[in-house]
Amino acid sequence: MAGDMAEKLRFRPSAGTMAALGLKDIKSDAPPTTAYIMLGEKCVRDCSFCAQAVHSTSGAGRLSRVTWPEAGEDELLAAIKKATAEGSIRRVCVQTVGGRGALETVCIAVSRLRAACHTGTAFSVSFSATAGLDDIGRILDSGADRVALAIDACNPKLHRRIKKADMAASRALITNAAKAFPGRISTHLIAGMGETEEELLKLASSLKEEGVGLGLFAFTPLRGTAMEGHPAPDMASYRRVQLAFWLIKKGLLEEGAMGFDGSGRLLYVGLPRAEVEGLAFDGEPFRTSGCEWCNRPYYNERPGTELYNYPAPLSRDEAARALEEATARLRFAGEEGGR
Numbered sequence: 397m398a399g400d401m402a403e404k405l406r407f408r409p410s411a412g413t414m415a416a417l418g419l420k421d422i423k424s425d426a427p428p429t430t431a432y433i434m435l436g437e438k439c440v441r442d443c444s445f446c447a448q449a450v451h452s453t454s455g456a457g458r459l460s461r462v463t464w465p466e467a468g469e470d471e472l473l474a475a476i477k478k479a480t481a482e483g484s485i486r487r488v489c490v491q492t493v494g495g496r497g498a499l500e501t502v503c504i505a506v507s508r509l510r511a512a513c514h515t516g517t518a519f520s521v522s523f524s525a526t527a528g529l530d531d532i533g534r535i536l537d538s539g540a541d542r543v544a545l546a547i548d549a550c551n552p553k554l555h556r557r558i559k560k561a562d563m564a565a566s567r568a569l570i571t572n573a574a575k576a577f578p579g580r581i582s583t584h585l586i587a588g589m590g591e592t593e594e595e596l597l598k599l600a601s602s603l604k605e606e607g608v609g610l611g612l613f614a615f616t617p618l619r620g621t622a623m624e625g626h627p628a629p630d631m632a633s634y635r636r637v638q639l640a641f642w643l644i645k646k647g648l649l650e651e652g653a654m655g656f657d658g659s660g661r662l663l664y665v666g667l668p669r670a671e672v673e674g675l676a677f678d679g680e681p682f683r684t685s686g687c688e689w690c691n692r693p694y695y696n697e698r699p700g701t702e703l704y705n706y707p708a709p710l711s712r713d714e715a716a717r718a719l720e721e722a723t724a725r726l727r728f729a730g731e732e733g734g735r
């Protein structure tokens with residue numbers, strides 16, 4: 397397929413994207429505001445948590461909790477054109493699973509999707525962190541605004557075991573890419589794979605300093621993957637991490653203003669409680685965190701359960717509960733037990 401500009405591509409939009417584009421009749425209480433489109437079948441990599449990993453026995457049409465049916469290219473491009481013109485879809489995110497060998501196809505796909513989008517539509521590509529700077533440059537030149545190089549596992553041991561990769565090399569690629577393409581590189585961090593809150597938040601803080609866009613997701617055990625027996629993260633821990641992560645993303649919380657206990661649990665946030673509660677009262681820190689307009693409905697949880705990442709504004713009760721969970725065991729600036 398590579399290089400053949402005329403051949404139709406195999407696009408797999410998420411089932412929720414198909415519904416939001418009017419290509420599938422599924423009811424949803426939280427339609428995606430980003431069109432998520434997977435390219436390729438099985439990944440060349442073998443990440444232990446991923447349904448697309450080379451040794452995963454999950455079906456080819458799965459990624460995260462979500463199914464990805466195949467869509468006809470012409471039909472898909474026409475639907476993207478309409479939805480981006482109407483404003484129901486504000487970003488397109490192409491998720492690539494084919495590794496470097498698929499680069500040519502990714503670039504063709506990006507240029508065709510970009511040509512279909514209404515002016516001003518944002519565009520991300522989530523690409524393998526084994527990419528080179530030239531590859532990233534080519535994807536950006538094809539029409540993407542941002543490339544996400546997912547670091548996922550937040551300490552070197554986990555990175556080696558789960559991603560089968562050297563964390564220093566993954567980290568260096570992101571640093572170099574952020575320098576070469578300022579404001580156009582993102583990454584994803586996954587909470588709950590065995591890292592401490594300290595490791596995740598310090599990594600987030602250093603990436604923020606480099607100008608890298610940040611997305612936070614909750615580990616989701618998936619049948620057929622090597623980590624299917626690993627538990628989903630503890631909700632109180634995830635809420636604490638979400639709150640601090642959100643403050644880091646906003647540029648309000650630096651590494652030196654966080655305190656941790658001996659097991660790496662966040663204990664202290666160096667801002668006044670009233671300020672944090674005033675900023676977070678509407679539950680914004682507990683919404684899906686990633687590129688603008690990325691809401692990934694039900695990637696990490698089943699409908700009807702408490703949501704790790706809310707895809708839409710929280711109700712007053714949901715926001716109050718999430719904030720209470722996040723702050724219950726934290727100390728803030730000026731409080732007893734703080735600094």
Ligand code: SF4
Pocket residue numbers: 430487489490520521522544582584611685686687690691
């Ligand atoms: S944060 Fe969302 S839109 Fe951005 S690259 Fe990741 S999945 Fe795509």
